[in-house]
Amino acid sequence: MRASRLTGTVAGVIALALTAAGCGLSGGSDSGxxxxxxxxxxxxxxxxxxxxxxxxxxxxxxxxxxxxxxxxxxxxxxxxxxxxxxxxxxxxxxxxxxxxxxxxxxxxxxxxxxxxxxxxxxxxxxxxxxxxxxxxxxxxxxxxxxxxxxxxxxxxxxxxxxxxxxxxxxxxxxGGIVLTYNTDLLKQAGIDPEKPPTTLFGLFADYEKIAKASDGKYYATMANPVWRIPADFDQMNIKMLTDNGKAAIFGDDPRTTQWVAWMAKLYKEGAMPKDSLSSNNDPSTLYSQGKVAYGSTNPSFVRFVKQNSPSVYAKTGVGQQPFDKLGHTTGxxxxxxxxxxxxxxxxxxxxxxxxxxxxxxxxxxxxxxxxxxxxxxxxxxxxxxxxxxxxxxxxxxxxxxxxxxKTTTAYQTILSPAVQNAIVAQVQLAMQGKKTPAQAVKDAQDKANELLKQAG
CATH class of the missing domain: 3.40.190.10 (Periplasmic binding protein-like II)
Known part of the structure; x- marks a missing residue:
């Protein structure tokens, strides 16, 4: 789960050395x-x-x-x-x-x-x-x-x-992007915590292993795709918008439909809690209870776990988020x-x-x-x-x-909340089996384009 806001209480603050940053601003006011x-x-x-x-x-x-x-x-x-x-x-x-x-x-x-x-x-x-x-x-x-x-x-x-x-x-x-995971739960599913997957679809395959091994006692991740769009698409280097930002093109990449198909399959097989499909809750609580194998990709998440569940913190591993097509981290x-x-x-x-x-x-x-x-x-x-x-x-x-x-792309597709929600809603329908992945992607792109056109 991608997150950008810090959580919890910070104890102790580093003393700041006086540094008068020179801005190169001088001379008279340019009034008018x-x-x-x-x-x-x-x-x-x-x-x-x-x-x-x-x-x-x-x-x-x-x-x-x-x-x-x-x-x-x-x-x-x-x-x-x-x-x-x-x-x-x-x-x-x-x-x-x-x-x-x-x-x-x-x-x-x-x-x-x-x-x-x-x-x-x-x-x-x-x-x-x-x-x-x-x-x-x-x-x-x-x-x-x-x-x-x-x-x-x-x-x-x-x-x-x-x-x-x-x-x-x-x-x-x-904040950076990392994998955080419960090493015990991964081992129970036959996954080596020391060898994290290098692609997102590889990560999804591990989610599937967890669904098959857990028998509903724990889950791989949360279901709501709002946490993953556009972050997963960016990581896979799926171009979501045209260069001028006025049209959606993510549906033109076949990997988008593959991604939706994976999400639908994982949801059906029990890799995700059924009641989390439309919930905005991140994995913090369930991870701290030992019920979700993968936590937030925000490195600050480890502080939350340490404060709220020391026993799970002791089992927490940190690994590289899949590089996938980009070869380096994004965010x-x-x-x-x-x-x-x-x-x-x-x-x-x-x-x-x-x-x-x-x-x-x-x-x-x-x-x-x-x-x-x-x-x-x-x-x-x-x-x-x-x-x-x-x-x-x-x-x-x-x-x-x-x-x-030092080599990050620091890249992030900027979607308005309306456009993001429109895409998420179609993916949710596919995950529920109410649309095929291909139809959901087509409808998501059409709805995104309608909103982008209205926005000018």
Whole structure:
């Protein structure tokens, strides 16, 4: 199961060393009216040309569901930034990051009330970029890309209203992708935990072994395909949309129908709990009870298991998520963006770059109670990530993902909730035996195209 939000409580926060990140922002304000979306802004915030101006003024920084676990850390970052820039001040707010986040954030943008600096996922960044509400940091600071692993910097490119790419975000932290599994349950099904499959269909074959061996006493995974679309298709390098994002083409690849056929077969044979087909619950609870063999692909999942089920944690193994057709891991990070509507854009961009610099990323990701990873090259070269020696699941997850990240594609197909739900609904019908896999794929693509056409 793919997940991007951290869970649980983090004990202890790494002290942050003072680093005044230089943004290269100087000179006078580029005053005068222009527009971003439907809002009046300083003309220096939009168009071509480097952003100039003093780092001063009040700005608002918004995260999503991080204040409870990371309050001390981010308050420290803010204090250090304000110390380095005495004329600037930062107000921190925290959004719950629920399933209405994109809708609410777009509404704030249309009301010209976006926070100055925002923690965004790819879906929300896509929507805001298309409407012109985010600062193009790649243009406004030509050196912005330098700290980041190239794939992560490339992943921060979204398309504007004209369909042109724009670097409207800075890549922040990422979770990586791993297999987590109950070694005892795999052994009972005749599966060697030390030899994880290298393809998704190979993984599905292991799911089938579990269904045959368990006799309903435990399961391989959860049924709802919402956890796997588009993640599995991306991993298999099945192209879901045309280059301009205006049409669905996933049905043109025969492997899509094969994937749906596998899902239907596995559901029928008992590899998945019947009542999980339409449930949004991830495998956390059932895995912790020893009733599901495979857990979340988010490395932070091992922390949840350790806290909630030490006996299952002792049986938990961590392995490589199938490389499949791509030959390397995928997945997009969380992002930090600057609102093009910011009244103090130089200070906002300075803070965004300070927050995401190597020193701050390394300090946060070293917290011993969480498994997250930085997006800067310097951070990933830190001995903390390169010289992992422990054999516990935490250490193994850190080591495995750190090895992946320098060559990751950081790729993720961005689907609107409506399009994703339309595809998922058709797959669910196939899994229930109400449609053939081929018909479900055809109908899913047709329905996706209808929605994409309506969206323009």
């Amino acid at each position: 009216d222009a527009t971003a979306g439907g809002c009046k802004v300083d003309k220096g915030n939009v168009g071509t040309g480097k952003l100039t101006g003093d780092i001063k003024g009040k700005i608002t920084f918004q995260t999503t569901n991080l204040k409870k676990d990371f309050g001390d850390f981010f308050n420290g970052v803010i204090k250090d930034f304000e110390k380095a820039h005495p004329d600037a001040s930062v107000k921190w707010i925290d959004d719950p990051g629920d399933n209405t986040f994109t809708q609410r954030t777009v509404a704030d943008a249309q009301a010209c009330t976006l926070p100055d600096v925002l923690n965004l996922n790819a879906e929300t960044a896509t929507a805001l970029t298309k409407s012109g509400y985010l600062l193009n940091v790649g243009v406004k600071d030509p050196d912005a890309s330098k700290p980041f692993v190239p794939a992560f910097w490339n992943s921060s490119t979204f398309k504007d209203a004209s369909g042109m790419p724009a670097h409207t975000a800075l890549p922040w932290y990422t 997009a990070p969380q992002y930090i963006s600057v609102a093009a509507t910011s009244k103090n854009a130089p200070a906002s961009l300075a803070f965004a770059e300070f927050l995401t610099n190597a020193e701050n990323q390394t300090a946060w990701c070293k917290d011993p109670a969480v498994v997250i990873f930085p997006t800067t090259t310097t951070s990933l070269n830190d001995p903390f990530f390169q010289n992992v020696t422990g054999s516990d699941p935490f250490s193994q997850a850190r080591k495995l993902v750190a090895e992946q990240l």
